[in-house]
Amino acid sequence: MSRSAVAVVNGRVRDGWEIGAGVSTARLTLRDESPLSKIVVRAPFTGAVRTDLGVSFGRTTRADVAGVGQVLVVGAAPGEWVVLGPIGSGIRLLGDLHERLAASGEFASAVDITHGRCLVRLHGPDARRTLAKVCGIDLADDSVPDGSALRTSVARIVTDMVRDDVDGELSYLLHCERSSGQFLADMLLDAGSEFGIEVTGFASGAATLAGGAR
Template identity: 45%
Template sequence: MADDPSLESPVFESPVVANYPMSSGGDLTLADVSATTKWLVRADADGPAADQLGAAFGTSQVAAGGALVLGSRPCEWIVLGTSEEVSAAVTGLEQLEGLDASDFVSALDWTHGRALFRVTGRGAARMLEKVCSLDWSDPMTPDGAVASASVAKVTCDIARNDADGAPSYLIFCDRSFGQYLFDALIDAGDEFSVSVVAAAT
């Protein structure tokens, strides 16, 4: 079964056609990072899988292997990073010591099903205020905060994940809305001179 080529994941193809000139960066940047490996984990909030994942609802933390774990909803986590980092975080969750027949754990590869964008820079919060009604002030959405909200009328998961001291936000949506949301973020960032940059490798 494991050697059956029909079971292999297809090569990733971005949900976005970025018809914008690429830049080396600026004060505010937008990157399509949809190729990042992404898994959704569901488990009991007080079970051993939750203890191993660590991130409480509404927060995020880096796992021992380097993956970023987001407590996106009660009993739900998004795990992202390289394929090796994510594998280290999710492998074995269903066989942890302490699980019993009543405990529920599932892990699903979301990489191809979700678009993911990163907005970084001093103007990022002001840009997002134009398309999302969350309070983007530091006391309400500090580094590490995770929330679900409508962004340009698209249901999204959002995580603040500052980069090199600059405010930075990861925005997830269903793949089918990827192009629309990317274009909407470009439009929202126009007055702040947003630059489209290549994803970091």
């Protein structure tokens, strides 16, 4: 059984992962989405791979992959992308990406990092004010609009941040090394305590990735 770096409360097993089963209706929630499949792609900053993935540095897009479903493609850094897929889709997603990279004719790589990274979602109208306590970036709409991706320091941890609003409500995906995952979650819960933050359970992979579709 696979486990996230973040401690699970009221856990159950799904697709080989221990996940949280509780559901919160609080205005501000933190959800561990580490079970989502995560593939990092590295290729030239410009070229066939970037065109095929359909997104440049600092932005995100969604795509449908045959046999996998909807994925979120994140332009994480110059020449680096992170592709998030439904839980349990890592092998199929990696195979699809390897075929596409081979067809590009460029020097490129795709590696499954699902178990090596922590991924949480901070969701709700007070998400920006919560992050302001632990991150020095200006997260105003004109600086970091929906669909933005950046790498910054959150609670002194190097973190990939994606603004991925759900049904018009503020939502951020935060992605860091597994070893820092519990610390990041604890710091976000502490920062959001004055706003009544609660932990909520893992949703289905499809719903998680489709919820912020633009």
